[in-house]
Amino acid sequence: MSAFGGAGKGWGARLVVIAPYAWLFALFLLPFLIVFKISLSQTAIAQPPYTPVLDLAAGWEGARAFLDGLSADSFVLIGSDTLYIASYLRSLEIAAVSTALLLLIGYPLAYAMARAPARLQAVLVMLVVLPFWTSLLIRVYAWINILQRDGLLNQALVRLGIIDEPTTWLATDAAIYVGMVYSYLPFMVLPLYATLQKMDDSLLEAAADLGCRRFKAFWAITLPLSLPGVVAGGLLCFIPISGEFVIPDLLGGSGQMMIGQTLWSEFFANKDWPVASAIAVVLLCVLLVPIGAYERMQVRRFEEGR
């Protein structure tokens, strides 16, 4: 703090401190406040489609009227209608299962990458991020092709004699999980790889030296020490998957919607901006719990100097 706050410091130093806060304020806090404000409004057939609208020209009286016009109706609605609650639960369930699958697939991948010869590792990291070079939408459409009734997956399974005739993949939960795991794998693999890669090999040698076999050393040493990576990767997947819209909309069925889909339909189909905004605010609050836990862990790790 004081290192930058000194009176003798130039503008450059001050800017370095201010810039991130200004960024967060302009691009996160301000939009959030606007969304929060809309969530406290009522729908109206108007432009914009809600009231009240803050009329600065009306001065003090205008502000009074504005505050009186705010209400928590949208939040009450979300809390009382099981449709919304079920939608939240569905999102959390899909996020939890997807994150677990990602961990099961991503950990061995990251582990193998971290153990690969040094020259190969850069190439492997490249391969992991390579899918980002094409748009997510195009990649999800590709999955539609693969998963549809006469798609590649069914053809391959029939050809291999695993199934007798094509089954339905598209529009099932399985398709959603395929899409989620496929799209979010880099977010799981990269933080895991980063923690596993910088782990000191001499710790494993020390374990072996003290009579511990490789397999046991993995559970006693490698896994506990990679937990920060597990948590980071888990959150990087869990949080955005909870709010995911594109994947369930394109690959999922017409059953229970995820909260992102519900929000979309409130916003675009029902034109109910206040309820849509309230859904977003509640989702943020729900996700603040794991984010806060992560933050606490980061602080603790920082204090441990590791």
Added chain:
Amino acid sequence: MKRGFAPWADPSQQPLVRFDAVTKRFGDVTAVDRLSLDIYEREFFALLGPSGCGKTTLLRLLAGFEAADAGAILLEGRNIDGVPPYRRPVNMMFQSYALFPHMTVAANVAFGLKQDRLPKGEINARVAEMLALVKLERFAHRKPHQLSGGQRQRVALARSLAKHPKVLLLDEPLAALDKKLREETQFELMDLQARLGTTFVIVTHDQEEAMTMAHRIAVMDHGHVKQVSPPADLYEQPNSRWVAEFIGDINIIETVVVSQTGDHAVLETAAGRRFSVGGVADAGAQAFMAVRPEKIRIALTPPLGGGLNHVAGRVVDIGYLGDMSIYKVRLDDGSVMRASLANARRGSERDIVPDQPVWLSWPPEAALLLTK
């Protein structure tokens, strides 16, 4: 403590560890080259040598982290080739300490014992014993990051000793400590080794450390052992010019052997100066005369009486080191010799000043005759 212990001189003794023509290559680097070495039970053995000479590799071969490309390593007479590290009765104290950061001090020390599935009560007793040994009882529940460097070093030591290994390998165990702590710890380690009777093999590139602690020192270079000797022999009887120059400071003069009478040889330099040196060599052969600076007497007058080797020269530089001073003297032929003098009296060093003509002299027995 060190006196009287010399199993290497007793042909009936079996070595605890035997390296038999061991070779280890990394690509085109030969880290250990047909190296043979015997280490005896209860010995405090030091590996000394310049960086990259293969000291760490030798320890890692013994611990089982590397496999030899050729030759055999025997422990108690049995070849341990192919025995994995977790089955060798050898423990290593890593240079980086390699403490498990997520475990407490007590859990670190208990780790090896738990692998042996010892009963809980026994583990706890052994951990307490080990922590008492390194005086860390009060820190049992700390994590490694809450300890000072010296304390971490002692945890690493306790952990590697907990399983009562037959051989303890220490890779530069004191390198990370400051000078004072290092000296204290040297004596603690010696005391510990004597009490436990465990064989210690220590890697260091601090000569004084090796000299202080070890029963025997192996001097290594480029994967070879140049000489294995007790510290005093290494210093007084180096077997080659390389070892003589590596250990401590020494003046080397290139000569040819003129004649050999009894146990003395007469050597002559290219400039025609003659010296008498204790040692045996063939007349006409190339030889080095080596003499350590502290064995040379520096004086303002020529030495009285015959039999002493002496040369005249001029002081070109004086290095004041507190306890002693080093005088660099340029001889008539342009070569430079170093003589040191203890500063026994305050101000005594001022008798000799730069650019002063002086005489250097040393008895034949103080010099060494080296033929390689």
